[in-house]
Amino acid sequence: MLYNLLYPLSKYFSLFNVxxxxxxxxxxxxxxxxIISLFITPLLIKLLKQLQLSQKTKGYEPERHKEKEGTPTMGGVGILLSALITTLLWADITNSYIWIIIFVMVGTGIIGFLDDYIKTIKKNPEGLHPKAKFYGQLVVGTLAVLLINYVDSSNVSSKLALPFFKNLVVDLGYFYIILGVFIIVGTSNAVNLTDGLDGLAIMPTVIAFGTFIIFAYVSGHAKIANYLQILNVKGAGEISVFCGAMVGAGLGFLWFNAYPASLFMGDVGSLPLGATLGTVAVIVKQEIVLAIVGGVFVLETISVILQVGFFKVTKGKRLFRMAPIHHHFELKGWSEPKIIVRFWIISFILALLALSTLKLR
Structure with missing residues (x-):
């Protein structure tokens, strides 16, 4: 908004050229x-306590998770508000990609809010029915991919670029719609699965969005994209502003979510964080890079898939002590801060690996 209001004045005042x-x-x-996140989150914590919207365990988590009961949840509302206000303030609001991402954030945020509402107000720890949640995500993801394809002026929306290889791009045609929806919905659920310890999900998310600030900028810059031999997506550079907003909002939330957490994000936070991250990757054509920088989310998801599959095949045996895998390490005796920080370190290393794909071709 500031761009749309103030940049036109640069012809009269050079100061506004920035x-x-x-x-x-x-x-x-x-x-x-x-700043917004640090300001509104304490107010949100106070409100959530008054409304008694607090964490409820499902009964099958590690024993020490019972200590977390009573901690306010739905703190993701603060993340979404901070990111939304900031994006509308600093981004070019005529950019179609910005509105598509906002649509995904709000749409999945509503799904997460309903899930948290049922868990806290209705006292049902299982929350929204899994099928209802999945179908809701499917609708949002499908609409998002169709809209991305509609506004694409670079004719790259159906293409899949393979990192580490020069000019290796596969045009999937209409099949890309399925892949795009899978990425958005899958990332949404992956972040949700990871959100099981204090600060465990938010920091890898912040690192991922920070990484995509760079990918969005270079993808949207024709000369740099050509030099780096990546797909140029017209208008994608503006997504850097949204990613920056998510980094700031996430760090503000982490201030209160760090161990021992005084606030949890809930599904109203984790679902849209993952969905918007997936949407950004789809727009800037860095889908495989998302799997690298979001390796922690991939690991958590695979651990659940393997656990369920192994349980069915062996008729009752478990591959891990508990899934997602962060619970496995808890039951092995690792302290919560140790698990969290080590996952953060892994996320940081994976971010560097993801950035290296810009030159290793």
Missing amino acids: FKYITFRTAYAIITAL
Whole structure:
């Protein structure tokens, strides 16, 4: 909004010329979202306590999770509000990709809110029925991919680029719609599965969005994209501002979610965080890079799939002590902070590996 309001004034006042630069607006988006998050989250915690919207265990988590009962949940509302306000403030609001991402964030946020509402107000720890949740995500994801294809002016929306290889791009045609929806819905659920310990999900998410600030910027810049031999997506650079907003909002939330957490994000936070991250990857054509930088989310999801499959095949035996895999390490005796920090370190290393794909071709 500031770009749309103030940049036109640069013809009269050179000072406003800075609003032209995505890098400038992304940096201030991070700062703005952080400040907003740090301001509204304490107010949100107070409100959630008054409404008695607190964490409820399902009964099958590790024993020490009972200590977390009573901690306010649905803190993801603060993340979404901080990111939304900041994005509308610093991004070019005429950019179609920005509105598609906002649609995904709000749509999956509503699904997560309903899930948390049933868990807290209705006192049903299972929350929204899995099929209802999945179908809701499917609708949002499908609409998002169709909209991305509709607004694409670079004719790259159906293409899949393979990192580490020069000019290796596969045009999937209409089959890409299935892949795109899978990425958005899958990432949404993967982040949700990871959100089981204090700060475990938010920091890898912040690292992933921070990484995609760079990918969005270079993908949207024709000369840089050509130099790096990646797909150029017209208008994708503006997504850097949104990613910056998510980084700032996430760090502000982490201030209160760090161990021992005084607030949990709930599904209203984890579902849209994952869904928007997946949407960003789909838009900037870095789907495989998402699997690298989001390796922790992939690991958590695979651990659940393997656990369920192994349980069925062996008729009752378990591959891990508990899934997702962070619970396995808990039951092995690792302290919660040790698990969290080690997963953060892995996320940071994976981010560096993901960034290396820009040159290793």
